[in-house]
Amino acid sequence: MRALATGKLFLVGTLLAVCNASTDNFLPQRYQLGTKPSITTKPLQTGQSVTLDFDKNSVVTLDYGYEVAGFPYFQISDVKGPVQIEVKYTEQFDGLNHVWADGPYYFTNGLSNSFRVETFNITEPGKVESYFIQGGQRWQSIKVLTKGHITLTGVGFVPTIDRVDLDNLPSTFTCSNPTYNEIWKLGANAVAAACFDANSQPSTWEVTEEGAYIRGQKPGPGVNGMDWTDYTMTFSSRIVRGGTGWSVSQPISESGLLLLLISNLPDETTFVNTNKTLTPPNSIVVASGWGFVNQTTLDSQLVGSFPVSVDIKEGEWYKISTTLLSGSQLSIDIDGTPVLNISLADYGVSALSAGGWGFGPYQDQIALVKDVTVHASNGTLLYENGMRSSSILSEYGVRQNTEALCMDGAKRDRLVWLGDFFHTSKVLTSSTSRWDYAQGTLNYLLDTQLPNGLVSIAPQMGYNTSSLKEVLYSYYGLNDYQILGVLSFTGFFLRSGDLAWAKSVWPSIQRQISWILGEIDSNTQLVSFSGFLGDANGTAISAALVQGLKEAAVVADALDDAKSAQTYRDTATKISKAINELLWNDELGVYVRSTSSNTSYGVADIAFAISSGVASEERAASSLAKVAELKLTPGYKDVSTTDSSSADISPNTNGFLLAAAMEANDTSIAKYLLDNLWTAMTNDKYSSGASWEYVAQDLSPGLSLFTSQSHPWGGAPTYVLTEHVAGIRAVTPGHRSWIIQPAISGFDLDWVAASVKTQYGQLSVKWELGNKMLTVDVTAPRGTSGILSLPSSIQIKAIKVNGHKVTSGHNISLQSGSSVVTIQLG
The missing domain is CATH 2.60.120.260 (Galactose-binding domain-like)
Structure with missing residues (x-):
């Protein structure tokens, strides 16, 4: 209630x-x-x-x-x-x-x-x-x-969030190694904690007849005034407890100027642990940046606390006017009385750029806010809002979530990150099977699409997404996230096969792809922008696009869009050729970062060169051998030039490598990652039961207390164990045709069992190894068929399917229903 x-x-x-x-x-x-x-x-x-x-x-x-x-x-x-x-x-x-x-x-x-x-x-x-x-x-x-x-x-x-039984999910994985079972659950628990139903996250404001009733929280900047400077914002506030807070010059999803007006802190309503050093009574506290105290990567600068000449009483209304000129000259009036006039430059604060305003008191504080006006420096009224209508909730980004969504992290980064959804979409289909979460998240992202095809890389909950298109300037950056976004869509569709939904969003995906293709360098045929994955005209981003185009072509085939399918495949071939001609360093035996950085290389370069199919079998093996030079205690550093002494290990990029290594049949790299990087997350001293954002070299969380320890981008083993160790993979969208290609060696496993929920029903496999006998039990839904593909390295003496001898070699055709395959090994 x-x-x-x-x-x-x-x-x-x-x-x-x-x-x-x-x-x-x-x-x-x-x-x-x-x-x-x-x-x-x-x-x-x-x-x-x-x-x-x-x-x-x-x-x-x-x-x-x-x-x-x-x-x-x-x-x-x-x-x-x-x-x-x-x-x-x-x-x-x-x-x-x-x-x-x-x-x-x-x-x-x-x-x-x-x-x-x-x-x-x-x-x-x-x-x-x-x-x-x-x-x-x-x-x-x-x-x-x-x-x-x-x-x-x-x-x-x-x-x-959902209360899920991790031992009885719709899609499952277990094996003879208990640690691997716990590692598989890390991703499952991460998506269970970071994903939630529509309307499950209520507004953090209450709209009353007196105004907005706001408890201590980060100020929610409104969508108005994002490109305004040199204005005066005035509002009336009644402090219920502790103080009232607001911001100016604050872009959405960025830092700004934060201000608090502290009451006289009467004993009857003031908690004994109130930090009177940070928030002294009858003062204005000013900070620039993300907050009033530093928290690892969110830099904050406390400008100071300034006593006011007015006795600020709780329960009384005050009219507060804030003016910021030239991004530095700050002045505040209370009921017409000047109480503060400082130059932020005198306190070492760089001039602030354009931005709007928001409201939010500090920890344990409560205040009412009403009658907001904004005037230009020439006195022109620019904005007026009584703050008594429910429409303010979406304006200030505190509206209840209206869609089923997956956040980037459960406790922090509670935004919908486009590129980070690459792993999340696959973890969902391999564990909780909440397709509605994947579809809701991708729909929400596509709702931010600009006419040119760009999609916001990190829209916040709480806003009307259509209004964000005009104000989220900086959140159409990290251009390679557009490629990872396409891969999030294709990765989910190939596993779910939801044709009706794919058809509904296909025009938006095509616009996004069209924008990306417009960024190909006509001279090199490589992607011309840099981003999270790597450099412009580089391996990682260009190879990721090759993978995205190949997978998009499969979607186009399923939607009978032959023209697009051919275009995507032809373009992928051209880019693949360019990567092999311009970015393969034969002397080093590895794909390099870019045409301008041809002696350095990284995890993402190697991983996407392999997973995209750009690398030949020989070049894939050579590149993976080079990974040894990136090896640190828990995993592999991102780039060869990174200082090894200070590097945190990214389960996100190492997740790309984990999947690529398995696709190239390099179980040694995959085993090292499972036994070190992901095993670190099961250490009870730090464990949250979910996958982490970063891991430090001492096996602790990589950003100290700031680390998100329920971060789906770190959950790659959840789908890699299912798809490459158990071996269940879709050949056609939705697993109508499938392949079971188990990794029966390299992990010291006696048995593995997994099941994946498909649109046709459960597709399950259990394989067991012992006494020179491999037994594989496959149960496939009606209307599907597939192949059991055995490693070419094993010697086969005899094969039986349901007790009948067959002579299929290493690839055995299976139909729907239950099939027990026994292989006598040589």
Whole structure:
């Protein structure tokens, strides 16, 4: 139940009464009482109560066992107080030892809590729920801050994602190596946590007759004024608790100028853990960048806190005017009284560019906002909004999600990243089989398409996507993400075979491809732009396009678009020829980065040269041999010129390599990655049960607490194990015809079993090796057929299919139904 908090709870805790917790909620599995967080925990029994006391056992550590997400709730049976409690959330345990846990996350509003710490004032027994979603965490701590005690009889999360049984998914994988089974689950759990249904992520604002009721969060910039400079933004605000916050000169999805007006912080509404050094009473706090505190890669510069001459009282309305001239001269008036006039340049802040305005108080603060106006420097009224209509939710990017979507990460990067969906789309089809998530995400991305064919690379939730086309200038960058976006579409279609859906989006995909083809250098026949994968006129991006065109041609065939299919194949052939002529370094024996960087090479160059089919068998083997020079403790660094001493390892790019190595039958590289890079993610000291964004060379998360540890782009083994170790792959879209090509050697496995949900039914395989006998049990849906393809390296003495001898050699034709193939090995 989510309603505007009123009365006593309104004043002290932003707590909302909720219904009884159902058994479908996420519940902690283990706990520990003490005076500080503890990674050593013990089982938490059903119905067990826990008492926290300020003088002893003031902290309880809760371990959910794996990544969960939702609305935190607390069932309290007894209170001696009132008692203030501080609650922390984190993916890795160590976050509980830090002031801000593993946050805050100011990268995007994300329809979730921007902060990983929140405080509550408990005055009476009952069940209470946090207003905000926590996007993803394994660990939680609750600490009593004031004299007294509370008894908890229930703690958990009301889910905002699917509760899935990872041992009974629609598509499955198991084998004789328990670690590989856990590795397969990493990707499955990542998509389970990062993907969710339409309307499951409510707005983080409430629209009332008095204005927008906004709790502490990243300011949501509106879609207006993105190219405006030298304006005055005026609004009225009533502080409910702590302060009110706003931004100016803030582009969507970028940093800007952040401001807080802090109240006089009265004792009756101020939490005891309020940071009065950062947010002193009766002050204006100014910061440039992403937030008020640094969080690894999101640089923030605290300009300072400036006392105001006005006594700022909670519960009273103030009219606040902010003017920023020449990107540097900042002045603020309150009710017509000047309270701040500074040059940001004097504080080392570079001149700010054009941008709009937004609203969002700081951690644990609450404020009402109304009557927003914006005037040009000449006094012309540019904008006016009373902030009392629900239309402001989509304008300021806080509208409930209207589509089923997959985020880039569960706790952070809660945007829809176009290129990163390359892996996610395949993980979905190999695990949860939520095709609606893949289709919803791709539809959402294509809704941002410009007339020239470009698709936004990272649209936020909460906005009307059509309005984003005019303002997301910078989010049509990373041009190679357009290619990865095409590959996300083709990869999903080839596995799902959903022809009706593919037909509905095909014109948009073709426009996107048309834009990419327009960027081919007519002199080199290579792709002329650089990007995430590599350099302009380089191997990785050009080879990725070859792969995209070949797969798009298969889609065109399925849609009876023969003309497009021929065009795509012909173009792929030309680019492939150019790569082999211009980018193969015969002396080094590897495909190089680009025509202008012909002695360096990287993981993506080698991976896409192989997966696209550009590389011959000989050149693929030579390139993979060169990968050894990129080898570090957990995996392979991205580029040969990268400083090995400081490199983090990317499961994203190593995922490209993992699949390519298997396609080239190089199980040694694949095994090294599984046994090191992905095994690191199962270490209980850091594990979230999901795949990570980066891995450091000491096998810890690669960006410290900032690391997203439920990031589907790191989940490649989930589909690679299914498709290359179990061996289930589609030959025609949707697995109407299929191939079972198991990797029966190289991984020290005795048996492997996998199943994939197709539009025709379950396609399953189990193979078992022992006593010079290989047994392969295949169950195929009605209306499908395929081939069991055995490695050419094995010697076959005899083959039986369902007890009958056959003489098929290494490729055995199978029909629908159950087939038991026994192979006597030589």
